[in-house]
Amino acid sequence: RKEVEQDPGPFNVPEGATVAFNCTYSNSASQSFFWYRQDCRKEPKLLMSVYSSGNEDGRFTAQLNRASQYISLLIRDSKLSDSATYLCVVSGMNYGGSQGNLIFGKGTKLSVKP
Amino acid sequence: EPEVTQTPSHQVTQMGQEVILRCVPISNHLYFYWYRQILGQKVEFLVSFYNNEISEKSEIFDDQFSVERPDGSNFTLKIRSTKLEDSAMYFCASSVVRDQPQHFGDGTRLSIL
Numbered sequence: 001r002k003e004v005e006q007d008p009g010p011f012n013v014p015e016g017a018t019v020a021f022n023c024t025y026s027n028s029a030s031q032s033f034f035w036y037r038q039d040c041r042k043e044p045k046l047l048m049s050v051y052s053s054g055n056e057d058g059r060f061t062a063q064l065n066r067a068s069q070y071i072s073l074l075i076r077d078s079k080l081s082d083s084a085t086y087l088c089v090v091s092g093m094n095y096g097g098s099q100g101n102l103i104f105g106k107g108t109k110l111s112v113k114p
Numbered sequence: 115e116p117e118v119t120q121t122p123s124h125q126v127t128q129m130g131q132e133v134i135l136r137c138v139p140i141s142n143h144l145y146f147y148w149y150r151q152i153l154g155q156k157v158e159f160l161v162s163f164y165n166n167e168i169s170e171k172s173e174i175f176d177d178q179f180s181v182e183r184p185d186g187s188n189f190t191l192k193i194r195s196t197k198l199e200d201s202a203m204y205f206c207a208s209s210v211v212r213d214q215p216q217h218f219g220d221g222t223r224l225s226i227l
Contacts, residue, residue, distance in 0.1 A: 031213060032214075034215060042220065042221075043205055043218040043219060043220045043221050044157060044205070044218050045218070046215045046216075049215055087157070091213060092159065100147075100162040100164075100169055100212050100213075101147070101159035101162055101170055102147075102149075102207075102216060103159070104156045104158070105156065106155070106156045107156065
């Protein structure tokens with residue numbers, strides 16, 4: 001089983017649409033969860049951290065379900081500038097129980113059209 | 115807003131040559147990382163560094179790789195004898211503490227000929 005799996009893309013949506021991304025992770029001991037966005041040939045940029053209680057930042061809402069090992073990202077009222085690849089990212093764990101490295105999904109490409 | 119800076123932005127090197135990639139992490143961050151991304155593939159962890167020593171490394175980070183913090187600001191990744199398959203984008207990242215979000219530099223594109 002892959003460590004972090006995401007919806008295959010691409011998602012092509014019109015401006016103003018609501019779009020949802022889903023992600024599952026395999027390591028139940030992971031403690032930190034994030035969504036990053038990556039523009040073509042650019043660095044990953046932190047979009048938001050994800051908490052069990054769910055969190056919202058403007059048009060973006062992230063949810064975490066630890067029991068199902070499932071993470072989601074909802075984008076409302078999508079803009080042209082939201083076009084990017086969205087990366088689901090989970091903290092790694094070593095045998096000592098510490099966290100440090102990030103484990104990335106392959107990403108889901110979003111294209112928002114006028 | 116403080117940012118992670120990387121140099122050079124693009125490095126072209128002959129196979130078998132040594133290459134050093136440089137990074138300046140955000141000044142109050144304590145944890146430093148290197149990742150790579152082969153074209154069309156996912157971002158992969160290489161190594162993390164804290165308190166002047168490696169804290170974790172992946173299977174990719176073999177004896178050809180080394181990291182160093184030669185002074186108070188720079189963090190370097192050295193590849194001793196480059197291979198064609200080392201061609202990738204290399205990202206440096208830093209975080210305040212271990213499980214906090216990591217902030218990435220804009221990467222060095224390494225091309226091995």
